Amino acid sequence: MEEKQTLFEFLDDQLPTYYNPLGVQIYLNTDSTLIVCSDFPGVGESDTISVEIFQLVKSFQRLKSLLKISKPEQLEKLSPIDLLALYEQGRMKVICMLDGFREMHFLKDNGTIYAKNHLQDIHKVEVPLNTADDFIKYTTEYYDSNKSFAYH
Secondary structure, eight states, X not given: OOOXXXXXXXXXXXXXXXXXXXXOEEEEOTTSOEEEEEEOTTOOOOSSEEEEEEEEESSHHHHHHHHTOOSHHHHHHOOHHHHHHHHHTTSSEEEEEETTTEEEEEEEETTEEEEEETTOOEEEOOSOOOSHHHXXXXXXXXXXXXXXXXXX
16 A cells, blocks of 8 residues: 655645645745745736735644645645635735735734735725725725825
């Protein structure tokens, strides 16, 4: 009987970049931190708009804990919808980038959404954000109404 690979062995063979069949990506950074991300469900490819579900984790153990997985088969079945559920729980971020420079990070905390702009200014979001279009619209309106932030 052939011995199955552990999750660590599987990722060690795949990294520095692993793409699962459902569009979830894991990157190993040079400082040994890991990034798990995917495109926001339903967002197509664009040169000017990006909406991703994203989280930086400091270790393999934290990756396992975040994703609640322990086997390679579980990693292969992880979907962007699963990552979106983690965002809803406050365990991942949504990042919206427009035109390559207007960037906003969104994080939920006890049902409240907070946003951080590219200058690290954090504010409470007062409108519901549920779809990729909601995040795009919010980011666009934020930077359009705060022209002084737009190019710093």
